Structure formats: C-alpha cells, structure tokens
Amino acid sequence: MSTLGALNCYGRGADMDSDGEAATGAREPGPSRGRRWGGVPALRSTSQPRVRVWPPWPPRDESELEKALRLEEEREAKRISDAIDRELESERQALGPRRADLKLLLLGMSESGKSTMLKNFQIQFAPGALRAESDAWRAVIHLNLVRTVNFILDVLTRPSTAATPMSLGGDASPTSTTFPRRLSATPQPNSDLRRFKLALSPLRQVERILATHLSVDEAPGAGTRAGPDELESAPRELRAAEVTIRGGRSWTKLVRPSQSPEDRRMRYSEGRAEDTEDARRVLDACRDDVIAMSTSTAILAALKDESVVLEDHSSFFLGQAGRVMQSNYEPTFDDILRVRLQTTGVEEHHMIMETGEENGQHWIFYDVGGARSQRASWVSFFDDVNAIIFLCSTAGYNEVLAEDRTVNRLMDSFTTWKIICSSKLLATVQFIMLLNKTDLLDARLKSGIRFSKYVESYKGEDDLEGVLEYLKRKLAAIHRHHSPQPRKLHMHSTCAIDIDTTSAVLRRIRETILMNHLSAVHLI
Numbered sequence: 001m002s003t004l005g006a007l008n009c010y011g012r013g014a015d016m017d018s019d020g021e022a023a024t025g026a027r028e029p030g031p032s033r034g035r036r037w038g039g040v041p042a043l044r045s046t047s048q049p050r051v052r053v054w055p056p057w058p059p060r061d062e063s064e065l066e067k068a069l070r071l072e073e074e075r076e077a078k079r080i081s082d083a084i085d086r087e088l089e090s091e092r093q094a095l096g097p098r099r100a101d102l103k104l105l106l107l108g109m110s111e112s113g114k115s116t117m118l119k120n121f122q123i124q125f126a127p128g129a130l131r132a133e134s135d136a137w138r139a140v141i142h143l144n145l146v147r148t149v150n151f152i153l154d155v156l157t158r159p160s161t162a163a164t165p166m167s168l169g170g171d172a173s174p175t176s177t178t179f180p181r182r183l184s185a186t187p188q189p190n191s192d193l194r195r196f197k198l199a200l201s202p203l204r205q206v207e208r209i210l211a212t213h214l215s216v217d218e219a220p221g222a223g224t225r226a227g228p229d230e231l232e233s234a235p236r237e238l239r240a241a242e243v244t245i246r247g248g249r250s251w252t253k254l255v256r257p258s259q260s261p262e263d264r265r266m267r268y269s270e271g272r273a274e275d276t277e278d279a280r281r282v283l284d285a286c287r288d289d290v291i292a293m294s295t296s297t298a299i300l301a302a303l304k305d306e307s308v309v310l311e312d313h314s315s316f317f318l319g320q321a322g323r324v325m326q327s328n329y330e331p332t333f334d335d336i337l338r339v340r341l342q343t344t345g346v347e348e349h350h351m352i353m354e355t356g357e358e359n360g361q362h363w364i365f366y367d368v369g370g371a372r373s374q375r376a377s378w379v380s381f382f383d384d385v386n387a388i389i390f391l392c393s394t395a396g397y398n399e400v401l402a403e404d405r406t407v408n409r410l411m412d413s414f415t416t417w418k419i420i421c422s423s424k425l426l427a428t429v430q431f432i433m434l435l436n437k438t439d440l441l442d443a444r445l446k447s448g449i450r451f452s453k454y455v456e457s458y459k460g461e462d463d464l465e466g467v468l469e470y471l472k473r474k475l476a477a478i479h480r481h482h483s484p485q486p487r488k489l490h491m492h493s494t495c496a497i498d499i500d501t502t503s504a505v506l507r508r509i510r511e512t513i514l515m516n517h518l519s520a521v522h523l524i
Contacts, residue, residue: 076212101361102517105381107420108391109413110370110402113436116337116496117391118349118367123333123499124506125363126354130336136214137336138329139276141317142283143210144339145324146203148314149290153197156302192298199289206279213276280327287325294318311340312440337497344369346377358514372403375416382423387430387513390417394471394493395440397454408454418478427484430516432492432509435471438464439495468493 055074058067106114122130293299303310310318316338317324324335331339347367353359366381368374396409417433420426442464445451450462460466472491479489490512492505 080212101358102363102386102513103384104363104365104513105378105385105388106365106367106391107378107388108370108436109393109396109409109416110342111396112370112391112393112413113434113494113496114367114370114391115341115347117389117434117436117494117502118347118365119337120496120499120502120506121365122351123337124503125356125358125510126351127333128354129352130333134331134336137339138331139210139214140341141324141331141335141339142279143207143214144314145290145317145321146207146210146283148310148318149200149203149293150207152293152299152303152308153193153200155306155308156193156299157197192296196289196293196296196299200286200293202282203286206282209275209279280329283325284327287321290318290321290325294321312338314340333499334497337499344374346381356510358510372401379425382425382429385429386517387432388420388426389432389434389509390420391434391436392417392471392475393437394435394468395437395444397441397451398444398449410455414474414478417475418482421479421482422484424484428487430490430513431479431487432490432512433475433479434505435468435475435491435493436496438468438493439498441467 058070062070106118108114119130317335320335323329346369347365349365349367351363351365353361353363366385368378368381392413393409396413399409401407401409401412421431445462445464445467451467452458452460452462455470458467458470460470476489476491490509492508494502494505496502
C-alpha cells in the first residue's frame, strides 16, 4: 500500500460526508458566517439549482426586510473575502521571489499540540511578529471565553428531557425547563440562573461579532467527546464548541486596525472598528457577573452533575475573567499559548527569524490538520522539507478519537508514527519526536488513572518517569525498525504551555536543524 493510501486507509466512515468529501472544510460557506467565497457568482438559470452556489438562492416568500438582511450579509461576506485576498497578495509581494532557508513540517494527531508548539517557535525566535498579532489573539481569547460562558448557560437552562441520563433522578420532572435536579437542591438556584442568564445575555451578540470578524467556522463534531476514564460504553461528556478557523494567516489581520487611512478604508471599516470596541466594552461591563457565575457553588455543582467538562484553556480564561475582560486587556505570551484555536486545512506560516545568528533567515512551518480525514494531505508536503517535527500527546493514553470512539489516541499515534517512519519519500529527512503534554500526563497519573490499564504491554510503575521512558523506547524502536535506512532520531519531552522549559528544547531543536542543514549542503 502506498504512503498516501496508508495515511487514508481508515476509509470514509464518519470522516466523510454523503458526497465522499472530507467533512471538514468541504461545504460551501454561507453568507451569514462571513466565510470566504469563490470568485464570480454562479450564473442562474431556469434549470434545477445546484446545492452549492454563491450567492445562495433566496428563499421563497422572502419579505423585504429578510431580503435586505440577506443582501447585507452577502455584502459583508464579500468584503471579508476581498480583505483576505488583499492580505494574501500583500504577503506574496512582501515575500517576493526569495526562497525559504528552511522548511519544517509539523505532524501529529489532533490535539497533540502542533499549533501551540508553533506559537512557542514564534515566542522564541520571532517575538516581534507575534506581538504584532496581539489584536487578533485578543479576539480569539475573548471568543473562547464568551463561548464557554454561553455554553454553560445553554446547558444549565435546557429542558431536563435533553439532559444526559446520568443527570436525571427518579423524581426529576420530564417537562421541567429549569436547573437540573442537583442544582435545585441548593438555595434559590433558579433565581440565580435567571439573573446570570439575563445579565450575560449581551455576550450572545459579542460572540456573533467576534465570530464574524474572525471568519470562524463551526467546529465539526463540537460539543461531545469521549470521557477520560473509559474507552467504550462511556457517557459522552459535554464540551463547548471550539473556535475553528480555516488554514492560513489572513485571519490575524481581519481584526487589526491599520495605521494607514487608505488601508483602513479598504480593510477595516469604521463600523467594524466600532463593533470591536463595543464588544470590549460589553465584556468589561459583564466582568463581575462572569466572575460570580464561575465561582458559584451552585453552578459548579450543576456542571458536575451534567457531566460538563471545561477544557484546560476554557477553565484557565474563565478563572482569569477579571483580567481578560478588562477594556484595556492586552494578551500576554502565556495567554496566547493557552488559547485553543483549531485550524482546518494547512497552516503555512512564514517566520523571519529575529534572534541569534540566523537573524533574518526565512523559515516556513507547515502545520497540517491531524484528523483522519486530513492525513492524506500530508504526503503533498513531504517533498523538499528539511525536517519533520512529530508531536505525540503523552496524555492521550486514556482518550479515544473523536472520529472513532473505538480507537485509543495513543495507539493511533503509534500506528501513524510507524507509517511516517516507513515512507521512502522521507528516507533522508531529519526526524524530531516531541513527547508533548507531560504536565497532563503527570496530573492524570497522580489522580489514579493508571497507564498500565490502557497500555497492556506496559509493566512498569504508573509514574511519570517510568511512562516517559517506556514511550521513548517504544517510539525509538518503531523508528529504528521501519525506517528505510539508518538515521538518527532526536527525541524530547515537552510541556508546550511552559515557556521556560520549552524554550530550552527549541534552542536544541534549532541547533540540530541548522547543523543537519549545513551538513546536507556540504558546508560542514
């Protein structure tokens, strides 16, 4: 079987839609979402309209008000598309014909930390460029936070009939639309919830503004994922939808005001700027209520009863609401590292190095999606790449794939690593393995979630040192046995949200890549 076939050997299944296309990014965007559109509108005819056309066909019996709203949404979508096209063209002209000094490919499963590691490279070697994107990252942080708040309110105000079976007791009313049974046992919980829901209702509009300005997609399959303790027959834990943006860096400029008046008229309209400022004022006004909700014992008890799990980034920013929701808030590097931003497609990032002897060098990072439906696209980036950085989430040993709940995440990493190592196209490419998320691994082991329960071949102690040593031996053996020819493997343990420890690892990776590159061009 070819490498392409092997990477896509899982079949269509849940990853494909009824047309056989990848589920992520395969659907033509609609106007209300502010997504990109593809050039000239399709010609309309008297024949049966196609499913995917732009602008979309107006609904029957459309009122004048509905028509006006639809046309305004279409104009907004076109404006965003034109802004993206201008940014892409300006980036292309800025880069010019210059050839990249180094090309690096980031590989790994979904949620292995590829995008976070890319941000670490920026912090370490191109901090000025990352600071220039702070307006965009602030918008992403705010969108993560308001989505978490709105998600909590939605879950706790849904009818009891929609609740998970484990949250319902024998005396629960099937028609109740108030708090779940556990929360109703606390003093006056319903009045508290009604107050929070009313006070925080402006955050709905804030979410719409930020999602439109960032050209956000819906996260596929958002809202549920396998529980951390069981692989099969486990109740699905509820999770907030992630912020998902299509590959490419143009989104970082959509919320950044330009200093040029002419460019501001083209890319950042006065109304758009006012919307963003209004959103920040609303966040500041809602700050105290968000803090009160996030620390309410009644709310926390109800979330636990409803099997709601807040991701690490969600709980972090919710706990930092007093700082993050201030009108003068500026994101720190630590904030940017912790914010979750899922990309679909390929993230091609051009980095002009700002530090060290390689100052001014042009490095290109390709961050490709790790979902099964996106792995076939990896092969097209194998050619002319200097090094592959493969990230393995060490904390995935008790998790399952979102696409297939029968497959363990860590086992899937082993399988994919074997396929990558076996590729003859990569026989001369330098491999770097990062055992990432060691902080989560340590926390889960200390909480009593045994590694040996999920990995039967492991016979050691269920502690961090023993598990990491096992993973290093396992992955090194796969690399040694399946590489087309002998080559050295560089392996490091990392916690991508720890800037200090990761910076030391990145400096060693940089030296390794540069030395290997110089050797390849016969300079050493």
